Amino acid sequence: MINLFLIGSAFLGLIVGSFLNVVVLRFGTGLPVSKGRSRCFSCNQTLSWYELIPLFSYVFQMGRCRHCESKISIQYPLVEVLTAGLFVVSSFWIVESGFSSIQGVVTSLLLYIMISIYIVIIAYDMRHKMIxxxxxxxxxxxxxxxxxxxxxxxxxxxxxSGICAFLFFFVFWFLSKGKWMGLGDGKLALSLGFLLGPTSSIPALLIAFWSGAIVTLLVLIYEKVLSKDIGINMKSEIPFAPFIIFGLLITFFLHINMGTLSLWFTL
Known part of the structure; x- marks a missing residue:
């Protein structure tokens, strides 16, 4: 029964992930999110239903439009797979938490919605560098x-905790006049504090900053060693929302708190 629940969560995640791609690409453009047929951005050809099957269409078409052979953005399968994976993890967390049937349904729904919005924020911030x-x-x-x-x-x-998390980023934003950190990151941190509370917010922020520093350093080394310019340098604006959400989700699902953090430093 549990296995069927997890498998169902994965398929639901693929379907939701496909819709999230639409949200990311259409939000702020004036195009309706829930209406209108999907089209190829290169040839403007209306896509058939079998070209819109989450993940499978991308694989079967080998990442290219069936009409004009232009490359399909890797964002599509990545968002769909990420959504499916996080839906499965969320479902497993709910099962392990042992909530009652009604509470479990409501909790599942809220958790799925949060995950979906976080994925939209990640993709949108990486595309537009804003939240x-x-x-x-x-x-x-x-x-x-x-x-x-x-x-x-x-x-x-x-x-x-949420207010404190916001103020933490607000100070960075205010002192640097927006050069070190965007205020959008502070607004995102509200949900981090609201969800994790005082004992887990600090570890989540530490993981966010550590992961952000490591990834940025690796990218800079990659550019330096292989002499491949991918448009990132010490003055580049790096989207930080993905790292905030990464720290939040790792901390939430693994139940990391200040006690866990203290054990890390004593090992």
Missing amino acids: PDLFSYSVAFIALLFIFMTSPVSLMSHII
């Missing part, structure tokens, strides 16, 4: 609902 307020505030509100459903007693401490 729309609608996404940040929506996921922050849903994070509060999630805590209200799962741990209402600690709701106030989670609210305070």
